[in-house]
Amino acid sequence: MNKYQATIEELILPAGIHLNGTEAFDIQVYDDRFYNHVLRYGSLGLGESYMNGWWDCLALDHFLFQLLNIDIEKQISKSLKVRWQTLKAYLFNMQTIAKSVSVAHEHYDLGNDLFEAMLDKHMMYSCGYWEKAKTLDEAQEDKLELICRKLKLTQGMEVLDIGCGWGGFAQYASEKYQVKVTGVTISSQQAEMARHRCYGLSVDILLQDYRLLTGYYDRIVSIGMFEHVGYKNYRTYMQLVKNCLKDDGIFLLHCIGGNENNINTDAWINKYIFPGGMIPSVEQLGKSIDQLLILQDWHNFGLYYDRTLMEWLNRFRASWGNLKYSYSERFYRMWEYYLSLSAASFRARKNHLWQIILTKPSFSQLYQSVR
Incomplete structure (x- = not known):
């Protein structure tokens, strides 16, 4: 065993993991380049070496859950490349309109065939609600119903959906609650499918950045989009919500949250999955709404995201026989690693799923929470 192998073994041993061991969670190393790459690049190197088949x-x-439990990343020195990523996030706005469109193209425009194979019938790319559900379809429908009840929708209301995805919420709310929904996305493929799904309903799908929105709405909802806003834009985002929300309106924010005040994301996730993505903390969200909006309810069901992600992973693997003609083997390993790492982060309670209810200071009712 060389010094690099010995160092890796020493780092992972507290997690109960062995190199080339016999347990299912032990790793099997096929290429010695793995050791130096991980020690040099940390989480970025670990993910890249998996994609490379090392x-x-x-x-x-x-x-990955075992590693997250012992905070393995903090024990490996970060490369200059990773440190530069953090410095850029501090100095510059990494989520400008132009950069956001680029991210949407890189991730959400990968191909609707991929997401149709992986997601539920409503095409919800966010955490399901598993309190009573037995299947992914049920968990996502229960989530949609929970959101509608928290928003206290009634017939004829006008609803703004910031980051509408493939139109799942817009379709559900319009059909079941007879509300008019305006959905906004910056993904052309999402917009195309959303318009098709919502054809004939009282739904408008806009292909534009949220910062260009105008209008006045009874309700505003944002499901799984806030992770792309970036800390330099949190206040701008909340100011826009306040401007677009009627005095007695209700805003529901459904987003991933973290334990720490980070200004960027995991280096591997940033490079290969969500460039410029960022998970907010309680403190960062608090500062973004200070003297703008009133907190009415905060609901955390992050452990449900672990199960949701594993369902996506299973469906992705089961569909690979058809998808492999459009995507490479390296993409398969990248996507498998992404879903596994994400599930592990919620299982280890590093990340959470928050549904937050906010209103304007002029809100005149007593808001009663819904679970």
Whole structure:
């Protein structure tokens, strides 16, 4: 065993993991370049070496969960490349309109075939609600119903959906609650499918950045979009919500939240999955709404995201026989690693899923929470 192998073994041993061990969560190393790459680049190197096929693991999600539990990343010095990523996030707005459109093209425009194979019938790319659900379809429909009840929708209301995705919420709310929905996305493929799904309904789908929105709405909802806003734009986002919300309106924010005040995301996620993405903390959200909006309810069901992601992973793997003609084997390993890492982060309680209810100071009712 060389010094690099010995160092890696020493780092992972507190997590109960062994190199080339016999447990399902032990990793099998096939290329010695793995060791130096991980020690040099940390989480970026670990993910890249998996994509390269330099190592494998039968229980990838459990292996990553074990590492997150011991904060392995903090024990490996970050490369200059990773430090530059943090400095850029501090100095510059990494989520300008132009950059946001570029991210949407890189991730959400990968191909609707991929997301149709992985997601539920409503095409919800966010955490399901598993309190009573037995299937992914049920969990996502229960989530949609929970959101509608928290928004206290009634017939004829005008609803703004910031980051409408493939139109799942717009379709559900319009059909069941007879509300008019304006959805906004910066993904052309999402907009195309959303318009098709909502054809004939009282739904308008706009292909534009949220910062260009105008109008006045009874309700505003944002499901799984705030992670792309960036800390330099949090206040701008909340100011826009306040400007567009009627005096007795209700805003529901459904987003991933973190434990720390970070200004960027994991280096591997940033490079390969969500460039410029950022998970807000309680403190950062608090500052963004200070003297703008009133907190009415805060609901955390982050453990449900673990199950949701594993359902997506299983469906992705099961559909690979058809998808492999459009995507490479390296993409398969990248996507498998992304879903496994994300599930592990919620399982380890590093990330959470928050549904937050906010109103304007002029809100005149007593808001009663819904679970």
